[in-house]
Amino acid sequence: MSSSTDSPTLTTETTQLSPQPDTETAKPTKKITLKSSDNQIFEVEESVAMEFATVKSFFEDSPSTDTVPLPNVTAKPLSQVIEFCKEQIKFKANPDEAQKKKYNAEFVTEKSDKDLVDMIPVANYLEIKDLLDVLNQAVADRIENKSVEYVRSFFGIDNDFTAEEEAALRREHAWAYEGVDED
Amino acid sequence: MAVKSVGEEGMSLSVLPEGCIAKVLSFTGPTDACRLSIVSSMFKSAEESDAVWERFLPRDYQSIIFTSDSSVLLASLSSKKELYLRLCEKPIIIDDGKKSFSLVKKSGKKCYMLSARDLMIVWGDTPSYWRWNSDSSSRFGEVAELISVCWLEIRGTNLCNYAISRNNVRSIPRVQANRRSSRAGLPASGADLWGMQEPVAARENNAQNPRERGDGWLEIELGEFFCEEGEDRELEMSVQEVKGGDWKGGLIVEGIELRPKEG
Numbered sequence: 001m002s003s004s005t006d007s008p009t010l011t012t013e014t015t016q017l018s019p020q021p022d023t024e025t026a027k028p029t030k031k032i033t034l035k036s037s038d039n040q041i042f043e044v045e046e047s048v049a050m051e052f053a054t055v056k057s058f059f060e061d062s063p064s065t066d067t068v069p070l071p072n073v074t075a076k077p078l079s080q081v082i083e084f085c086k087e088q089i090k091f092k093a094n095p096d097e098a099q100k101k102k103y104n105a106e107f108v109t110e111k112s113d114k115d116l117v118d119m120i121p122v123a124n125y126l127e128i129k130d131l132l133d134v135l136n137q138a139v140a141d142r143i144e145n146k147s148v149e150y151v152r153s154f155f156g157i158d159n160d161f162t163a164e165e166e167a168a169l170r171r172e173h174a175w176a177y178e179g180v181d182e183d
Numbered sequence: 184m185a186v187k188s189v190g191e192e193g194m195s196l197s198v199l200p201e202g203c204i205a206k207v208l209s210f211t212g213p214t215d216a217c218r219l220s221i222v223s224s225m226f227k228s229a230e231e232s233d234a235v236w237e238r239f240l241p242r243d244y245q246s247i248i249f250t251s252d253s254s255v256l257l258a259s260l261s262s263k264k265e266l267y268l269r270l271c272e273k274p275i276i277i278d279d280g281k282k283s284f285s286l287v288k289k290s291g292k293k294c295y296m297l298s299a300r301d302l303m304i305v306w307g308d309t310p311s312y313w314r315w316n317s318d319s320s321s322r323f324g325e326v327a328e329l330i331s332v333c334w335l336e337i338r339g340t341n342l343c344n345y346a347i348s349r350n351n352v353r354s355i356p357r358v359q360a361n362r363r364s365s366r367a368g369l370p371a372s373g374a375d376l377w378g379m380q381e382p383v384a385a386r387e388n389n390a391q392n393p394r395e396r397g398d399g400w401l402e403i404e405l406g407e408f409f410c411e412e413g414e415d416r417e418l419e420m421s422v423q424e425v426k427g428g429d430w431k432g433g434l435i436v437e438g439i440e441l442r443p444k445e446g
Contacts, residue, residue, distance in 0.1 A: 120203050132206070140210035148221055155199065157223050169221045175288060176217035 032059075033067040034082075040075035044082055051085040053127030073125065077118040080111070084131050108138035113154050116142070150183045204229035209238045213267065214289045236263035239291040244270075247284055251275040267291070274322050283322050283438075292443035297339045299327040299436045305336040320399050321437050329434040336423040339439045400437060 032049040034042040050056045055068050070078065084107055091100045108116060116139050123131040143151050152159060159166070170177060208216045208230055216239070220230035229235070240263060241247070248257050253275050260266045267286065274285035274296065281301040285294045299315075304327055306312040314328045329335070396402055420439060424431060 117199065120207070121199055124200065124203050136207050136210045139207050140215075143207075143219065144211060144215055146215075148219060151219050151222050155222070157226070159222070160224050161221060166221055169227070173217040173220070176214045180218070 031066075034078065035067060035069045036073055036075040036078050037071050038075050040078075042075075042078060042082060044086075045089075047089050048082060048085050051088060051128060052081075054125060073122050074118075077115070077122045080115060080119055081122055081126065081128065081131065083107075084134075085128065088130060104134045108134060111138075113142060114156075117155055145179075145181045147180050147183055150181075201225050201229045205232045205234050209235045212289075213239045213291050231262065231264055233263040236267050240267055240270075241286070241291070241293055247277060248275070251277045251284065252280070276322065280324055287443060290443065294440060294442040296322070296438045296440040298323040298325070298438040300325055301339065302327075302436070302439065303338040303340075304436070305334055306332050316435075318435070318437075323437065327436045329432055329436070331430050331432040333428055333430055334425050335431050335434075336421065336425060337436065337439075338419065338421040340419050402440070 030046040031043045032046050032055075034044060034049065034055070036042070049068070050059075058068055059065070087103055087107075088100075091103075111119075116135055120132070120135050120139070123135055143154060146154070151157075161169070204226055208219065208226075211219070213236075216230050216235055220227045244266075248254050251257070257266060257269065257275070260269060268288075270284075270286045271288040274283035274294070276282070277284050278301075281298050283296040283298070286292065287294060300323070304313060307327060312330055312332045314330055315325045316328050317324060318326045418441075422439075
């Protein structure tokens with residue numbers, strides 16, 4: 001999956017699947033430091049950081065670094081994303097589809113609308129596909145059959161259409177506005 | 184310590200990128216996506232992307248379109264959304280003119296109609312009993328006009344998975360007979376119209392209440408049945424009135440439609 005055979009010094013290639021201790025030094029698993037835009041430091045195990053495709057490729061480019069600054073990711077969504085990925089590592093080691101499904105469902109259920117919306121661009125930017133799928137489905141479920149106004153406030157988005165434009169668009173797809181839930 | 188950082192400096196993640204919005208919308212359904220296109224101009228642009236509508240089209244839409252009489256026309260449409268709406272608005276004719284295919288606008292589920300030529304009509308090839316006409320209000324080249332019979336029996340068979348909806352949702356198609364009455368009206372009252380399915384019994388409808396379709400045709404629900412994704416059981420449906428022995432006439436049969444239950 002990577003070019004580890006070409007570059008034996010690459011530190012990112014340790015696989016997470018078998019947590020066997022390093023027999024020579026018996027040192028704990030390598031930690032990687034992530035720094036959020038609001039200067040919070042997150043120490044995570046290398047296996048967790050490698051779940052972030054963006055971080056992984058960063059290490060492939062600069063294998064000697066141990067701190068990854070993430071200048072456009074704030075601490076809160078980052079900590080939630082890390083929490084999710086830590087669990088996924090466990091499921092990778094011991095596959096249990098039912099448990100994984102249950103965990104993923106609970107993970108999103110307990111999050112506020114804003115938490116979910118804030119995590120999407122972070123998961124997208126860090127390229128965590130599993131999490132993105134979970135988030136997209138959760139958000140889609142929450143906006144299902146909701147009014148336009150409700151969804152605007154859900155995402156914190158301002159309407160940038162003029163009243164005329166909006167009315168014309170509503171007429172065009174009038175069928176889609178029937179039987180919408182109360183806000 | 185790292186000198187450079189991941190990503191571009193100054194790129195804010197406080198705004199959802201359009202690609203993310205498109206992804207979220209693709210996890211909703213056609214009705215939600217269409218309605219939410221007016222949330223903002225970015226939502227509109229995300230909603231119109233092919234990535235969204237590709238997911239609302241049935242997975243096998245390309246092979247269905249490929250065999251239709253309008254494959255060239257459909258291929259010329261500029262977006263997947265346009266294609267979707269086109270398939271909702273006007274059925275396409277497939278299977279050498281024997282069936283039609285369309286989508287339910289709100290859900291994207293599939294509808295098929297078996298044309299009269301695709302049905303087994305008892306005495307259908309005897310011109311004094313049944314006549315084959317072209318009818319400008321029909322989607323098919325020919326419709327079957329009942330002149331007069333005692334033994335009225337129309338049967339249709341179809342592979343169950345023909346009628347399946349997308350995304351392995353269980354669908355409950357209704358079986359419909361589309362008919363237009365001539366001056367003689369519907370078949371003699373008490374005509375026994377029913378749908379059946381083997382091996383699982385469908386709900387039969389003996390209380391036929393014809394509904395106007397608004398295009399000159401009437402339809403009568405025959406029954407409903409469950410279909411699982413990937414099932415290829417054969418579904419059999421029939422319309423018959425063979426008990427009374429009266430002469431019946433004045434019925435024009437366009438076909439039997441299989442469509443998913445609403446909601």
